[in-house]
Amino acid sequence: MSERTAIIASSVGLHARPAAIFTAAVAELDLEVTIAMEGEPADDAMEADSILSLMSLGAAHGDVVVLRAEGPGADEALERLVQILETDHDAA
Amino acid sequence: MNNEVLASTALVQQFSGVGVSAGRVVGPIRQMPGSVAEPAAGVVVPADVNVAEQGQRIKDAAKAVKAELLARAASLAGEGKEVLEATALMAADPMLVKSAIKLLSPDAPGGARTAERAIWEAGDGVAEKLKALGGYMAERVADVLDVRARIVSELRGLPAPGIPVSDTPFILAAEDLAPADTATLDPAKVIGLITSSGGPQSHTAILARALGLPAIVAAPGVDEIADGTEVYIDGAAGSITVEPGAELLAAAAAWSAQASTFSTFSGANTLADGFAVPLLANVGTGSDALKAAEAGAEGVGLLRTEFCFLDRAEEPTVDEQIAAYGAVFAAFPGKKVVVRTLDAGADKPLPFLTNADEPNPALGVRGYRTDLTSPGVLERQLQAIAAAEAAHTAEVWVMAPMISTAEEAADFASLCAAAGLKTPGVMVEVPSAALTAATVLREVSFASLGTNDLTQYAMAADRQLGPLAALNNPWQPAVLQLVKLTADGAALASSTTGLPKPVGVCGEAAADPALAVVLVGLGVTTLSMSARALAAVSAVLKTVTLDQTRHLAFTALAAPSATEARAAVRAGLPILDELGL
Structure with a gap:
């Protein structure tokens, strides 16, 4: 199991647009990726390919989230996903 | 035969x-x-219904809705496109679809649901979660419910809502x-x-x-x-x-x-006798302002600043506001631009400023009154307006919405003075402000009649209610009386202070060519409207003299009903029928 943390960069949190970009990136992977707020049990993690799950996570700007995935290429994949979360997509 | x-x-x-x-x-x-009717709850699903098949129906319907929304997004650009793409993702969202499929099973709490009912309840569940988060996420509830309605329509084989x-x-x-x-x-x-x-x-x-x-x-x-x-x-x-x-x-x-031939307006509107009645435009953004300038508008009579605040979870920064207002000022160099300060509340709620739980939002903390509950927002806005004014040549006037008393007008004038803004004014949309216009206008430099709200408050009739359409009509003689009282009060304030106290109209009434004539006759000095209406209003105004407008205004005031007021004025303006207006 690979695990990485990311700090949400988007100024209004993980809302529709940043969530859409992130979900699209997860959907391209051949992996099951989960996302949870830092400190929450791994069992409560949500599926990262669901835009509604991401939004209902309620991650605000500056919050730390934990991404988890298992399988070949998981490390590289999570690295890419962290970068997406740590980019402010609202900055035009 | x-x-x-x-x-x-x-x-x-x-x-x-x-x-x-x-x-x-x-x-x-x-x-x-x-609107899509809620699928009935408690429908007994026959034991021989194939749960896997029903699950596939939900998946197929969700996919079809997603594809349709993506196709529509492809024809758009900019923010609208991104919003629709995000909505499309919600349609086929694994969380929504999976929780709906779980509800199809006879083992689900409460028993098996129909496919339509299952997706309906799944949508409710997601909406509840988002609502509980508040702020921006809560505003996305409408998107989730829209997607849910589309999937139900698809399952029923009915056309999509919208x-x-x-x-x-x-x-x-x-x-x-x-x-x-x-x-x-x-x-x-x-x-x-x-x-x-x-x-x-x-x-x-x-x-x-x-x-x-x-x-x-x-x-x-x-x-x-x-x-x-x-x-x-x-x-x-x-x-x-x-x-x-x-x-x-x-x-x-x-x-x-x-x-x-109505697509152009020459600018510099006058009556038949040469009396000038400047026609201004109502705008919300810099691009609106450019279109209005192209349409010949002689300035902006209403800049609705809340457009810069809507869809925001937090107050925009002063710099963002300077840029937004500056874009409008740039379209009207050397011309008048009347800025209305933030008018949040009632039909325009803002999460950081207004309380969604008011029992009667039209009579609640809205417009200028939000300064009571969220002090600072207005001061920062005035600061931004002053900074934008300094960077452009437009002649900037500033007015506060929902002013009810001379005291409030005076307070607003001091806030403007502190920000370095020279021309403070008020919207007259609360009947009390119209009734006390002489004292209100002693405190400020101008007034602008917001006829939409003035009508709703004078007639106690909600703007959106169809059954009240006859009451909610700016031709109501009571509304016209309030317009006249405002103009008369301003004239009195002008003679006691020795300063000009112009009264404009920036409500929808100004865009009705027949009513525009009446407003001028009642003493209104400028009319502000959708840029589209400028040419038609100008075409009618140039056929009447100031005396004729006064005569028609008198006729309207004396009429026993809105219908008769309108009919009598239209009968005195044969040009309307000729032009098909």
Whole structure:
């Protein structure tokens, strides 16, 4: 199991647009990726390919989230996903 | 032959309502699909229903909705495209679809649901979660519910909710339109609007005037005309004719030829005797302002600053505001631009400023009153307006919405002075401000009548309610009296202070050419309206002298009803019929 943390960069949190970009990136992977707020049990993690799950996570700007995935290429994949979360997509 | 005449007369089917935007057009009807009915709860699902098949139906319907939304997103650009793409992702979202599929199982709490009911409840669950998060996420609840309604329609084999998609232009018929519907309306496809409900100040009416689309509201029965039926609508007369004859087809053709000459307004509007009545535009953004300047507007009579705040979870920064206001000032170098400070609340709630739980939001903490509960927002806005003014040559006036007393006017004037803004004013939309205009205007440099709210408050009739359309009419003699009291009060304040105290109108009333004449006659000095209406209003004003406007205003004030006031004034303005206005 690979695990990485990311700090949400988007100024209004993980809302529709940043969530859409992130979900699209997860959907391209051949992996099951989960996302949870830092400190929450791994069992409560949500599926990262669901835009509604991401939004209902309620991650605000500056919050730390934990991404988890298992399988070949998981490390590289999570690295890419962290970068997406740590980019402010609202900055035009 | 007599029989034939009778037969054809019998076939003519007419509907009538309140004309809210002039124009004569002919086209096929497309009905706005009604809101999606909630699938019944507690329906017993037969034991032989194949749960896997029902699950597949949900997945297929979700995919179809996603594909349809993506196809629509592809035809858009910018923010609208991104919003629709995100909505499309929600449609086929694994969380939504999986939780719906779980509810199909006989093991689900409460037993097996139908596919329609399952997706309905799954949508409720997601909406509840988002609502609990508040702020921006809570605002996305509407998107989730929209997606859910689309999936249910797809499962039922019914057309998707929302404005119909068509390759050919059509006249849109509906019970009423919501702000969300009007945002997606394509004026290249929709050539007219008719609704069975709604009033003259409804969103449908305001949108129609902004787009220059002929429109009729409060016309009972029009939401039942069959799709594809050809109809003729006259947006000035408020009449709708099914299967129009040659005469009406010719009237529509004449209107479309006439309308092209209305596309230009020369600027510098005057009455027949040369008396100047500047025509200004109502705008919300820099791009609106550019269009208004192209249309000949002599300035901006209402800059609605809340457009810069809407869809925001937090207050925009001063720098963002400077850029937004500067874009409007840049479009009118050396010209007057009247900025209305933030008008949040009632039909324009803002999460960081207004309380959604007020029992009566129209009478609640809205407009200038939000300064009581969230001090600082207004001061920062005034600071931004002053900084934007310094960077441009536009002559900037600033006014506060929802002012009720001379005291509030004085407080606002001191806030403006502290920010270095030289021309403070007030909106007159609360009847108390109209009644005490002489003392209110001693405190500020000008007033602008917001006739939409002034009508709603004077008549105690909600702007959006179809059954109250007759009350909610700016032609009501009581509303005209308040306009006159404001103008008279301003004249008194001007003579006691020795300073000019102009009174403008920036409500929808100014865009009605007949009412514009009355307003001028009552003492209004400038009219501000949708840029689309400038040419038509100017075409009518230039046919009357100031004396004639006063005479017509007197006629309207003396009328016993709104209908009679309008009829009497229109009878005195034959130019309206000639121009089809």
